[in-house]
Amino acid sequence: xxxxxxxxxxxxxxxxSYLGDAAPVRPDGLAVEAAAMHDYVYLRDNLAGEIxxxxxxxxxxxxxxxxxxxxxxxAISDVSPARDAALARxxxxxx
Ligand SMILES: [Zn+2]
Numbered sequence: 001x002x003x004x005x006x007x008x009x010x011x012x013x014x015x016x017s018y019l020g021d022a023a024p025v026r027p028d029g030l031a032v033e034a035a036a037m038h039d040y041v042y043l044r045d046n047l048a049g050e051i052x053x054x055x056x057x058x059x060x061x062x063x064x065x066x067x068x069x070x071x072x073x074x075a076i077s078d079v080s081p082a083r084d085a086a087l088a089r090x091x092x093x094x095x
Pocket of ligand 1 (some may be wrong): 005006007008009038057060061062
């Protein structure tokens with residue numbers, strides 16, 4: 001599988017580390033219920049289809065990326081800096 005890093009260009013996936021699903025958001029604050037933190041840490045869906053994932057370009061720019069990939073075919077439809085996704089998420093929360 002090849003990943004087109006927005007900073008470095010197309011590279012082999014061996015240069016990257018996979019973190020997992022980019023959708024879960026860490027519960028915030030000291031008053032978080034243990035069950036909510038348990039769900040965040042341990043429970044993930046195993047979707048067959050397009051999913052947004054976090055990848056780290058360890059052997060390149062050392063940037064965090066959000067890769068949109070189809071888990072059935074490994075076809076990648078989008079790669080963007082994770083910072084952009086985090087800022088867009090923050091904007092969505094503020095609206
Ligand atoms: Zn890179």
